Amino acid sequence: MRPADTSDLWWRTAVIYCLDIETFQDSDGDGVGDLEGLANRIEYLAELGITCLWLMPFQPTRDLDDGYDITDFYGVDPRLGDLGHVVELLRIAHGRGMRVIIDLVVNHTSDRHPWFVAARRSTRSRYRDYYVWRDRPPRGRPKHPVFPGEEQSVWEKDERSGQYYLHSFYRHQPDLNLENPDVRAEIARIVGFWTKLGVDGFRIDAVPFLIQPPGAADETDPHAFLRELRRFAGRRAGHAVLLGEVGLPHRDQLDYFGGSETELDLQFDFVTAQTAFLAFVRGDARPLAKVLRRRPTIDVRQGWATFLRNHDELSLELLEKDERAAVFAALAPDEKQRVYGRGIVRRLAPMLGGDPRRLRLAYSLLFSLPGAPVLFYGEEIGMGEQPELGDRAAVRSPMQWDRGAYGGFSATRPSRSITGIPDSGYGPDHVNVHDQLRDPDSLLSFVQVLISRYRAAPEIAWGEFTVLDAGEHAVLAHRCRADDRAVLFLHNFSDEPRHVELKTADVGGDRLHDLLAGGAEQAEDGRFVFDLAAYAQRWLRITEMERS
Ligand code: BGC
Numbered sequence: 001m002r003p004a005d006t007s008d009l010w011w012r013t014a015v016i017y018c019l020d021i022e023t024f025q026d027s028d029g030d031g032v033g034d035l036e037g038l039a040n041r042i043e044y045l046a047e048l049g050i051t052c053l054w055l056m057p058f059q060p061t062r063d064l065d066d067g068y069d070i071t072d073f074y075g076v077d078p079r080l081g082d083l084g085h086v087v088e089l090l091r092i093a094h095g096r097g098m099r100v101i102i103d104l105v106v107n108h109t110s111d112r113h114p115w116f117v118a119a120r121r122s123t124r125s126r127y128r129d130y131y132v133w134r135d136r137p138p139r140g141r142p143k144h145p146v147f148p149g150e151e152q153s154v155w156e157k158d159e160r161s162g163q164y165y166l167h168s169f170y171r172h173q174p175d176l177n178l179e180n181p182d183v184r185a186e187i188a189r190i191v192g193f194w195t196k197l198g199v200d201g202f203r204i205d206a207v208p209f210l211i212q213p214p215g216a217a218d219e220t221d222p223h224a225f226l227r228e229l230r231r232f233a234g235r236r237a238g239h240a241v242l243l244g245e246v247g248l249p250h251r252d253q254l255d256y257f258g259g260s261e262t263e264l265d266l267q268f269d270f271v272t273a274q275t276a277f278l279a280f281v282r283g284d285a286r287p288l289a290k291v292l293r294r295r296p297t298i299d300v301r302q303g304w305a306t307f308l309r310n311h312d313e314l315s316l317e318l319l320e321k322d323e324r325a326a327v328f329a330a331l332a333p334d335e336k337q338r339v340y341g342r343g344i345v346r347r348l349a350p351m352l353g354g355d356p357r358r359l360r361l362a363y364s365l366l367f368s369l370p371g372a373p374v375l376f377y378g379e380e381i382g383m384g385e386q387p388e389l390g391d392r393a394a395v396r397s398p399m400q401w402d403r404g405a406y407g408g409f410s411a412t413r414p415s416r417s418i419t420g421i422p423d424s425g426y427g428p429d430h431v432n433v434h435d436q437l438r439d440p441d442s443l444l445s446f447v448q449v450l451i452s453r454y455r456a457a458p459e460i461a462w463g464e465f466t467v468l469d470a471g472e473h474a475v476l477a478h479r480c481r482a483d484d485r486a487v488l489f490l491h492n493f494s495d496e497p498r499h500v501e502l503k504t505a506d507v508g509g510d511r512l513h514d515l516l517a518g519g520a521e522q523a524e525d526g527r528f529v530f531d532l533a534a535y536a537q538r539w540l541r542i543t544e545m546e547r548s
Contacts, residue, residue: 049451512540
């Protein structure tokens, strides 16, 4: 684990922070966040310990899916700034040792993208075949749209030609036709453009839809595209990472890491995220232990991007039916908190009742699991959702910097209000960066500590991972070990204290140093005894290791 061996693979230990420029910081008082505003906050993120920013789409857009409907892949939404601002931001972030990755949304374009406008205008246009057209929706089992209730079908009739075009998401997001080599060349140019400008990689949107559109010819190997993209990105920027959104069970995700040739370097770990919420709800660590024990081993150059919440709904699709029902009942009792029959549109803090003990448990778990942890902006201070913003937008309200008018986000009323919250306890008066930075007991201070411990313990991301038998259903005990270093983690999911005993032979050492609370523990009679308070978490460096 010498830096000489590991630093090329920087993504394995990245601490990733996802944000939408539009809702992070407004610098010119128009109520919309912008690139300059973000640049002014890089210092804050660097101090927090973030090593990689993930910027949600900031290109020109029709803005019907929060920017995931792009009209120009080479531009910047004029409300946010221009390319000059992007370059400045990259310079400032890089100056603080932070990488920057951006969303690559190429499963579809906006229906206002010039390619689709031309494709629609004439069936003879060279852009017609950039999209997927059929004379009628194909027979057989219909593909379901990703947003059921909002869309009935993935095929939309184009009145002009009478043909139907494919849209896996909204009808205003026609799917690109990856079978067309010209489209693949366009995507390569987009990747080439942004890497040349200095971005350090891409979060690839909707990967399974992207590579395998319904209607693709049977003989096509959909993964060939990902391999090609990985090779191309590597040629243009050797250090660039491809982080993929593949919302599938672990075993299916393996295909997307690739075989002898890499496809994706990192993938979000959706299964673990969903199971963590089950564990929070049931006060039972067993489902999580099971999932983690079975999580497939992947190549040393690749990794899992671990997370709890993101900008979308907390999907529960990968849980069993009874598990999903339990999580829904506990975390989204109100129908309005649920979407698409599969997910919850809430932020983590209110879901865990704002209980500081549970929030600490959740984030301690996140930073202790092997992988690159990903935070969604505002999580570090425990922001709440704003249901009145509607569906997924509920979790995308402006960042809360201070108690000032509009939460310090803007000098004017933000385009997305933060004022409408009836005193929920999560508005800027209660939850903001300014106050928490000055409070050593705040969630922000705790997250800062977790990040620094995570960064100082590369064995978490690099080491051999073992789930130990804690002998208590509510307690997850796991160990990360590499070379002569190891850390033992204990998490009590119960609202009651729990007593745990571990044999030194299982722990792999007889002295432990507490990385969060300080102090040391010495084994007695070949075992450690832990009395864990409700929702307690311990990070224990094994200081006297037994030889393996
Ligand atoms: C993104 C969503 C977006 C969709 C369509 C996703 O998976 O995370 O926010 O609506 O892709 O681009």
